[in-house]
Amino acid sequence: MSTGHHDGMRDLLTARALGALTPAEETALAPHLVSCERCAAEAERLRETVRLLDGPPGAAMDDDTPPESGGTLALALRTRPAAPRVAEHAAPYAAAVAGLQALLEELEGDGPWHTPVVHDWDVHDTVGHLLAADEPLARHLGIAPRVPPSCVAGDAPWEEAWNARTAAVLAHERRRPPRETVAAWAAQAGDVLAAPEAADPARAADVTSLMGLPLPLADHFVVRGFETWIHTDDIGRALGLAVPPPPDPHLWQMVRLAVRILGAALGPDAPPVLFAVSGGDRDAQWVLGAENEPVRGELVLDSVDFCLLVGGRYAPDEVPRVTTGDRTAVGGVLDTAASLAWL
Template sequence: MSTEHDHVRELLAAWAVGALLPGDEKRVPLHLAECESCAAEAERLRETVRLLDGHHRAGGAASGAAAGHPTELGGGADPVMGGASRTHANGTASVLALALRSRPAAPRVAAHAAPYAGAVSGLRALLRELETHGAWGTPVVHDWDVHGTVAHLIAADEHLARRLGLDTRVPDAHGAEEAPWEEAWSARTADVIAYEHERAPEQTVATWAGQAAALLATPEARDPELAAHATTLMGVRLPVADHFVVRAFETWIHTDDIGRALGLAVPPPPDAHLGQLVRLAVRILGLALGPAAPPVLFALARGGDDAQWVLGSEDEPVRAELVLDPVDFCLLVGGRYAPEEVPRGATGDAAAVQQVLERAASLAWL
């Protein structure tokens, strides 16, 4: 039977992001004044949210990025996504693009969790625009609207959250996952989206943001040694550190999906974070191709002289060279480009290049 302590503990993430319902606004502070363990957990979550919002930037200045204050944002060229500059529909799009570009890179987490922290911060900045302008029902991707896309991220992040000992934030209608992971994943996503569509979008955002904050507050987000342990999630066995990078990848992909649907420019991750996404994707692509594939020299159009790899067989000469922009490569792996459509530079064996592109696109489960 649920106790008052249990109920308030479930509300702490919403309290940390300022999303309590009116009936709980007095209830939570009263409990925190009496419960030392809940007070400590609440302060930890609030500090994570504070860092995500950029209140501890270099020099001690608070960031206006999340709030979208143009007077606090640096200038710069329009971001490039998918190899082509986007046209902003209005001034709001320009301000949002600058806000996302200026977002804090990460709270105080280890390097492996920093891309996820940055992606969460970026999506929070974008969703603040919807809190003002609505449009939650705008179609985004698959059969999801904006509201459903945020709900999908609750279900997607839940796999890592559960593995790290965090409680499920949406009731589980099917209990333990005994089906193959693809079926369990599809069913859980559908259940969470249906559940969240019965709630207000602001509640869904609070649940997603609270779960993200809790993930970033885990010991594994701060300790590389703990995050070095491998675990299998969504059919892929990786160190926990890499699963944080996967979460960053998906969060950014869906932030970009929402931005495209709304006509708002969403910059790519900062270069350091983008590099982590690319390196993990290349490693997984190499494993997927296997040692028997015709060898292809794969390079990034930007990223330094060391940003190149030989994919496929190590026992024969390179048959082809393939060059992609790192953002385009991530969009290809994320299922947002078809192999024949992604901008590329290629020479040599066209069939070997096509095999790499098709295998990269096949990795998408986002």
């Protein structure tokens, strides 16, 4: 979704689908839906998703219904903020895990599990991939693997090790029923979130290199939340179910981390570009590249679109954007952002 008049539409559309708009918000949104086919279609998809997963929009849970029952999309939205037992740095991962669990609980029969999702993976494979992708962090935290130990050489380049381990885990998981794969992934994620480092920022401050990224351990929790959300969105799109973006506080944790990594990848000698990100109720801007030269161009992206670009879900020339100035300098930022994707 592009910037400008689309800013903030996602939250309003999600609230509308759940019957949670105020009268003033409904009045403000209605003219936009009349004039914008894209948002009107998205609104209809969200309403249909809520209808399928949770009954009529606005239907409330009975007061006696335990919070763990139902497993619906609306329940996931209500419970996406992390439980108090995790610190801020682990909250995006906790919320993303809860969202994916809620989505997967709604799948019935064998058919949905074999729906193509991304790369050459179906839904089952995508969960298996997340089982493998969470493993480096889990292993660093002292958590035993949920699948046979890796046979990848310890000194292998990280990309080679990453691809080999993913292939081995997928081969193993394809011999198991999908629900067993989900149980293994969820158990490993639960162990990661129960680790002391998930609740203690001081213990999560140490820099460690996972998947080629030397970052504070706290940032690796954010990376796990980022990838879990991206693949939840992949599954939702494959099944025709609209998956809401992360809550704003979590989304902006992802944005800020991605900007830091992007700035490091561009380096201090790149043509300076003023990079702005907007979305929800906030916006921010940074100068990327050389600090002592005049800005050569400006680039504005929506917060979700920026994350999807870094996640490999947009090509650099396809992401909705606003640009001015030197096209080559701006294109360098877009190309570098897209090159960061490994998901």
